[in-house]
Amino acid sequence: MKKVRTRFAPSPTGYMHIGNLRTALYAYLIAKKDDGDFILRIEDTDQGRLVEGAVDIIYNTLKQCGLSHDEGPDVGGNYGPYVQSDRMRSGIYYEYAHKLVEMGKAHVCFCKEEDIEEQRKAAGDSFYFVDPCKLLSKEEVEKRIADGEAYVIRLNVEPEGTTSFDDEVYGRITVENKTLDEMVLLKSDGFPTYNFANVIDDHMMDITDVVRGNEYLSSTPKYNLIYQAFGWDIPRYIHCPPVMKDEHQKLSKRNGDASFQDLLAKGYLPEAILNYIALLGWAPSEDREIYSLDELAKAFDVKRIGTTGAIFDIDKLTWMNGVYLRSMDMEKYYDLVKPYIQEVIGEGYDYKLVADAIHDRVNILSEIRDMITFFKEPGEYDNELFFNKKAKTDAEVAKTILPIVYDCLSSLETWNNESIFTVLSEKAKELGYKNITMMYPMQVALSSRSVAPGGATAIAEILGKDESLRRIRNGIDRL
């Protein structure tokens, strides 16, 4: 069996959006499942749409995701060049388009765009019309070309019969040939159209599995016609359903939807993003959702790709990101979280203790800031905050509790979570209070919040004895 080769063929038009990334992921997984090759090819036949830095974004994204390509513009390979605008490639397209003309499978067309439009209109729904340029003699064509007249090369399509292809996801699809137009292969500027370049490249690069979005489903019969004209083997087609923003719209840059870069900036992890989007349009056969990239490659099965657009649910991604954060190696977690902590509270505190305190609470890294600002400086708060139904506390109760807490702690020698908790809970027991009645007012005094990451005692440990006592003192003074 031939070695599986898939390709990711983006056009460098800006940010990498999620749908695109998922297509890249699937292409990667399909290749890696069978120890095949994953190739990166840059499709830039449209010179008007080049965006500066866009290619770097593609490289960076693939790298951050661990979707390493075996061949590509930057890493080389035996099937280069891997950029369509490369002069060497342009020559190839030109040559093959003309070869098709010689074979009688395509023809030179001098029609103006308006002429074509008119004829299409006249053809109506049947769509098919006979291009008058098809009837030109070889001599005349050559003469007009020699005279410098602009021309394009169009594929010849016979209106009779049907064209079918098998898609691994959507099954067998058949269309009538008369609904297919005689597509342009080579544009008047000498560049190939995207569709043509695609077929040539996929064939020349020995691509066995064509993985792309299902918006290409309709044009696939035309691709097949080109393969057939050359007598080439037709690849396996794997069309993926779209990733949607909502019921009606696809996720897109134009709608201002989050790109991969945006998600990273918000503090989502590449592994989590990849894991999540793998599940958008594909379901594993076992009852499980958390997969590393390698595990995905093993579990992936083209047959289990769905046919319906899947709505991108940021809530589920957020949950999954939290799962990754909670289950990752602690050292790695500390490294990840350290810059965020230091940015907010600076030096002076044990950032690992802070990291431990928020470990079970953080889902996305950008949430950390709001969670821990009070360590640096307690915020303004109203005495109403001392009210807590479950703790049976309010400002009045706090007035009696806080001094007790203060006394217990000011004489405490060993300052850590456990020792603080022990002394306070013993005191609570002695006085007949529930722990929470002691702890809640303390938490408010320490954090200026009704909810805080970690219990009052954990916060006190991080703050240190002096600062903790100072904040409790302030709490007492204001009551």
Add this chain to the structure above:
RNA sequence: GGUCAGUUGGUGAAACGGUUAACACAUCGCCCUCUCAAGGCGACACUCACGGGUUCGAAUCCCGUACUGAUCACCA
């Protein structure tokens, strides 16, 4: 408008003609608990867009309707 495709809960989804229609997110309850989380437990589709048919039996097969999407460029 033509053509092609799709339709299981708020969301992702499983189900290879016979199950109480999995599982996960979200939501809501309860438990745990020094708050919030995390974790544990439970609730949440009398039904699989709708209407016919085939079958002893249909979310699963067939036909039609509705709705949704894609496509119909010298854009990629």
